[in-house]
Amino acid sequence: MKTYKQLLIILFLLSIPVIAQRHSDEKSEKIKALKISFITTELSLTSDEAARFWPVYNVFDDKQFEIRHLKMRSFKDKMSDENLSKMNDKEAASLLAEMESSEDELYQIRKKFISSIKGILPPIKIIKLKKAEIDFNRKLLQQYRDKGQNK
Template identity: 55%
Template sequence: MTIKKLFPYFFLLISVTIYGQNERLREKKDQIKAMKVAFLTNELNLTSVEAEKFWPVYNAYDDKQFEVRHQKMRTYAKKLNDGSLDSMSDKEALSFLNQIENTDEEQYLLRKKFNTAIRNILPPTKILKLRKSEVDFDRKLLQQYRNKNK
């Protein structure tokens, strides 16, 4: 067989492999999200009225935060780790630094907007519990990951 005849099969194989990996990542993300919802529900002890109003706002915030953090920060991490820092001019480094600061500010403003929105839904004590519970969940998830890789 010639290369021209093998190319469609090779392309199909690569497509199936990439699709399978994306599907597994999506499943893992959904699994973590379900664990987070269960954890936060338990920790916050939301009333049915609070939960009905809270979850749509929280899910929208969480999705946007995930997008900002993973899309932009992944790009920054690649650039920081690919060795190009040593060959960057001061002008390029300053531009890159400004991009990182803008992303940090975008995340801060996103959190601030979310906090403003949930003040109409939850009492201040539950908002503070939410912040603590998010940190606790992240620690728990990290610990599970570390234990799994031992």
Template identity: 55%
Template structure:
């Protein structure tokens, strides 16, 4: 889970850094998404029927999750930049909003897993969680290796 959050933050900051180059960012994002699809399909050993049902649900979940994180993170970053100017009451409101966003993400994930249970056996759902973590680790390692070589 820690790696998943780290990957989400990394992808968010990567998107902010490359915002001035939207075509290049979309290309990289699509590349990463393609690699992730191939990796997860391989790790879960999805049948064609499972794959046909799984990927639309998974992609919708990923899109909603990313949209929620992007919208919330933008709001938080704007407020964090002026955090020294926040009153105690404003800081409390911001923390409550952050907790609410975390709850919303948790509910989204619960709904996603509930839907997956109608598509995949529980063993494959657990494998999905593991595969997502392993993919994130590999992606982060490649990013670090690339950064070190520069």
């Protein structure tokens, strides 16, 4: 009987990360849907433009996410107070070079993305896209701030 209870507890504890991941995935999908709706509205995309634009944008956004969240997360870990206090100049120079490389990679994929959508959207909508991305991120951040203050 004791083994059965232990097994139930272990199964419960193992299921927590799965539930948390599912919740996180649902939030990410909801945010992505809101972003698509927001950008489509702000750019006044026609159905033809949207059909050609979104596949290209999604590939770009996924690459950008990968760089920002996966690589930058490793930088954040390396820049903890504990790690920084132990870091020597050689390690710091190496980390700085990695960070510069990631920033350059972000710049290059954005440049390639803009080049690839020039045949899909007129220049004014490309400019509006940048503004819409900034506005969406600000709006999202403000909602999180407001939600945090209401707790």
